[in-house]
Amino acid sequence: MNILGFNVINSELLSRYVLNLMLAVFLIRGIYYTNYKRSDLFLTFFSFNNIIFFVSFMLNKVELSTGAAFGLFAVFSILRYRTEGISAKDMTYLFLNIAIGLLTAVSIGNILDISLIGAMILFITFILESNFFIKKESAKVIQYDDIKLIHEDQKDLLLEDLKKRTGLEVKRFIINEIDFLKDCCTITIYYFDK
Secondary structure: OOOOOEOOOHHHHHHHHHHHHHHHHHHHHHHHHHHHHHOOHHHHHHHHHHHHHHHHHHHHHHOOOOOHHHHHHHHOOOOOOOOOOHHHHHHHHHHHHHHHHHHHHHHOOOOHOOOOOHHHHHHHHHHHHEEEEOEEEEEEEEEEEHHHOOOHHHHHHHHHHHHHHHHOOOOEEEEEEEOOOOOOOEEEEEEEHH
Protein backbone atom coordinates (compact mmCIF):
# COMPACT_ATOMS: atom_id res chain seq x y z
CA MET A 1 0.00 0.00 0.00
CA ASN A 2 1.43 3.38 -1.02
CA ILE A 3 0.58 6.75 0.50
CA LEU A 4 2.14 9.77 -1.25
CA GLY A 5 4.77 7.52 -2.81
CA PHE A 6 5.89 5.95 0.50
CA ASN A 7 5.53 2.25 1.14
CA VAL A 8 3.60 2.04 4.43
CA ILE A 9 4.84 -1.44 5.28
CA ASN A 10 8.53 -1.33 4.49
CA SER A 11 10.09 -4.69 5.29
CA GLU A 12 13.62 -3.25 5.43
CA LEU A 13 12.57 -0.56 7.91
CA LEU A 14 10.66 -3.09 9.99
CA SER A 15 13.44 -5.68 10.13
CA ARG A 16 16.10 -3.09 10.93
CA TYR A 17 13.91 -1.48 13.60
CA VAL A 18 13.14 -4.82 15.26
CA LEU A 19 16.88 -5.61 15.34
CA ASN A 20 17.62 -2.12 16.71
CA LEU A 21 14.98 -2.53 19.40
CA MET A 22 16.24 -5.99 20.41
CA LEU A 23 19.84 -4.75 20.69
CA ALA A 24 18.77 -1.66 22.66
CA VAL A 25 16.59 -3.69 25.05
CA PHE A 26 19.39 -6.16 25.70
CA LEU A 27 21.89 -3.32 26.28
CA ILE A 28 19.63 -1.24 28.52
CA ARG A 29 17.61 -3.88 30.38
CA GLY A 30 20.01 -6.80 30.16
CA ILE A 31 23.35 -5.13 30.89
CA TYR A 32 22.80 -1.60 32.23
CA TYR A 33 19.87 -2.28 34.55
CA THR A 34 21.32 -5.58 35.78
CA ASN A 35 24.53 -3.85 36.86
CA TYR A 36 23.24 -0.49 38.13
CA LYS A 37 19.55 -1.06 39.03
CA ARG A 38 18.62 2.36 37.62
CA SER A 39 15.52 2.82 35.54
CA ASP A 40 15.40 6.63 35.60
CA LEU A 41 17.39 6.89 32.33
CA PHE A 42 15.32 4.35 30.37
CA LEU A 43 13.32 7.10 28.66
CA THR A 44 16.51 8.93 27.71
CA PHE A 45 18.24 5.82 26.37
CA PHE A 46 15.28 4.53 24.37
CA SER A 47 14.33 8.00 23.08
CA PHE A 48 17.81 8.77 21.81
CA ASN A 49 18.07 5.32 20.25
CA ASN A 50 14.73 5.65 18.45
CA ILE A 51 15.29 9.23 17.28
CA ILE A 52 18.75 8.39 15.93
CA PHE A 53 17.41 5.28 14.21
CA PHE A 54 14.49 6.97 12.45
CA VAL A 55 16.34 10.17 11.51
CA SER A 56 19.33 8.21 10.22
CA PHE A 57 17.14 5.73 8.35
CA MET A 58 15.22 8.50 6.61
CA LEU A 59 18.36 10.50 5.84
CA ASN A 60 19.95 7.34 4.48
CA LYS A 61 17.27 7.30 1.78
CA VAL A 62 18.67 10.62 0.61
CA GLU A 63 22.18 10.45 -0.84
CA LEU A 64 24.19 10.88 2.36
CA SER A 65 27.91 10.33 2.49
CA THR A 66 29.64 8.36 5.22
CA GLY A 67 31.24 11.57 6.45
CA ALA A 68 27.85 13.25 6.79
CA ALA A 69 26.50 10.21 8.67
CA PHE A 70 29.40 10.38 11.12
CA GLY A 71 28.87 14.12 11.44
CA LEU A 72 25.25 13.48 12.35
CA PHE A 73 26.42 10.84 14.80
CA ALA A 74 28.87 13.32 16.37
CA VAL A 75 26.20 16.00 16.75
CA PHE A 76 23.82 13.63 18.51
CA SER A 77 26.53 12.08 20.66
CA ILE A 78 27.69 15.39 22.15
CA LEU A 79 24.24 16.39 23.31
CA ARG A 80 24.12 16.65 27.08
CA TYR A 81 21.49 17.58 29.56
CA ARG A 82 22.53 20.80 31.30
CA THR A 83 19.95 20.60 34.07
CA GLU A 84 21.22 17.34 35.54
CA GLY A 85 24.74 15.95 35.55
CA ILE A 86 25.07 12.57 33.88
CA SER A 87 27.95 10.30 34.82
CA ALA A 88 30.61 9.10 32.40
CA LYS A 89 29.22 5.57 32.64
CA ASP A 90 25.69 6.73 31.80
CA MET A 91 27.08 8.81 28.91
CA THR A 92 28.86 5.68 27.66
CA TYR A 93 25.57 3.77 27.60
CA LEU A 94 23.90 6.71 25.87
CA PHE A 95 26.71 6.68 23.30
CA LEU A 96 26.29 2.92 22.80
CA ASN A 97 22.54 3.38 22.25
CA ILE A 98 23.21 6.11 19.70
CA ALA A 99 25.77 3.89 17.96
CA ILE A 100 23.34 0.95 17.81
CA GLY A 101 20.62 3.19 16.36
CA LEU A 102 22.98 4.55 13.74
CA LEU A 103 24.47 1.14 12.94
CA THR A 104 21.12 -0.53 12.39
CA ALA A 105 19.73 2.39 10.38
CA VAL A 106 22.48 3.13 7.87
CA SER A 107 24.71 0.06 7.60
CA ILE A 108 25.14 -1.21 4.07
CA GLY A 109 25.45 -4.87 5.11
CA ASN A 110 22.60 -7.32 5.29
CA ILE A 111 20.62 -7.95 8.46
CA LEU A 112 22.85 -10.88 9.45
CA ASP A 113 26.01 -8.73 9.24
CA ILE A 114 24.39 -5.97 11.28
CA SER A 115 23.16 -8.52 13.84
CA LEU A 116 26.66 -9.94 14.20
CA ILE A 117 28.23 -6.50 14.72
CA GLY A 118 25.51 -5.57 17.23
CA ALA A 119 26.02 -8.85 19.09
CA MET A 120 29.76 -8.19 19.24
CA ILE A 121 29.15 -4.73 20.73
CA LEU A 122 26.84 -6.22 23.36
CA PHE A 123 29.24 -9.08 24.13
CA ILE A 124 32.19 -6.72 24.63
CA THR A 125 30.06 -4.47 26.85
CA PHE A 126 28.89 -7.46 28.87
CA ILE A 127 32.46 -8.74 29.36
CA LEU A 128 33.74 -5.30 30.38
CA GLU A 129 30.88 -4.88 32.88
CA SER A 130 31.54 -8.28 34.43
CA ASN A 131 34.35 -9.10 36.85
CA PHE A 132 36.05 -11.20 34.16
CA PHE A 133 39.05 -8.91 33.49
CA ILE A 134 39.13 -6.77 36.59
CA LYS A 135 37.09 -6.51 39.76
CA LYS A 136 34.73 -3.55 39.76
CA GLU A 137 35.60 -0.92 42.32
CA SER A 138 32.77 1.04 43.91
CA ALA A 139 33.00 4.38 45.67
CA LYS A 140 31.00 6.15 48.38
CA VAL A 141 31.36 9.62 49.80
CA ILE A 142 31.01 9.70 53.57
CA GLN A 143 31.16 12.25 56.36
CA TYR A 144 33.82 11.25 58.86
CA ASP A 145 33.99 12.63 62.41
CA ASP A 146 37.25 11.32 63.90
CA ILE A 147 39.40 14.19 62.67
CA LYS A 148 42.55 13.11 64.54
CA LEU A 149 42.90 10.08 62.25
CA ILE A 150 43.19 12.13 59.04
CA HIS A 151 46.83 12.97 59.75
CA GLU A 152 49.31 11.40 57.31
CA ASP A 153 50.86 9.28 60.10
CA GLN A 154 47.46 7.77 60.94
CA LYS A 155 46.50 6.43 57.49
CA ASP A 156 46.57 2.77 58.54
CA LEU A 157 44.41 3.46 61.61
CA LEU A 158 41.99 5.51 59.49
CA LEU A 159 41.70 2.69 56.94
CA GLU A 160 40.95 0.16 59.70
CA ASP A 161 38.38 2.49 61.28
CA LEU A 162 36.66 3.00 57.92
CA LYS A 163 36.47 -0.77 57.42
CA LYS A 164 35.04 -1.28 60.92
CA ARG A 165 32.47 1.53 60.70
CA THR A 166 31.22 0.81 57.18
CA GLY A 167 31.47 -2.98 57.19
CA LEU A 168 33.03 -2.73 53.73
CA GLU A 169 36.41 -4.04 52.63
CA VAL A 170 37.79 -0.54 51.99
CA LYS A 171 40.89 -0.70 49.78
CA ARG A 172 41.75 2.99 49.62
CA PHE A 173 40.35 6.42 50.38
CA ILE A 174 40.71 10.06 49.44
CA ILE A 175 40.13 12.91 51.86
CA ASN A 176 38.09 15.47 49.92
CA GLU A 177 37.37 18.26 52.37
CA ILE A 178 38.35 19.00 55.96
CA ASP A 179 36.23 21.19 58.24
CA PHE A 180 38.22 21.96 61.40
CA LEU A 181 35.40 24.09 62.80
CA LYS A 182 33.02 21.11 62.88
CA ASP A 183 35.77 18.51 63.43
CA CYS A 184 34.74 16.44 60.45
CA CYS A 185 35.80 15.72 56.90
CA THR A 186 34.42 14.29 53.68
CA ILE A 187 36.11 11.09 52.50
CA THR A 188 35.61 9.05 49.35
CA ILE A 189 36.10 5.36 50.12
CA TYR A 190 36.84 2.77 47.45
CA TYR A 191 35.95 -0.89 47.84
CA PHE A 192 35.30 -3.93 45.68
CA ASP A 193 31.78 -5.26 45.19
CA LYS A 194 31.26 -8.77 46.46
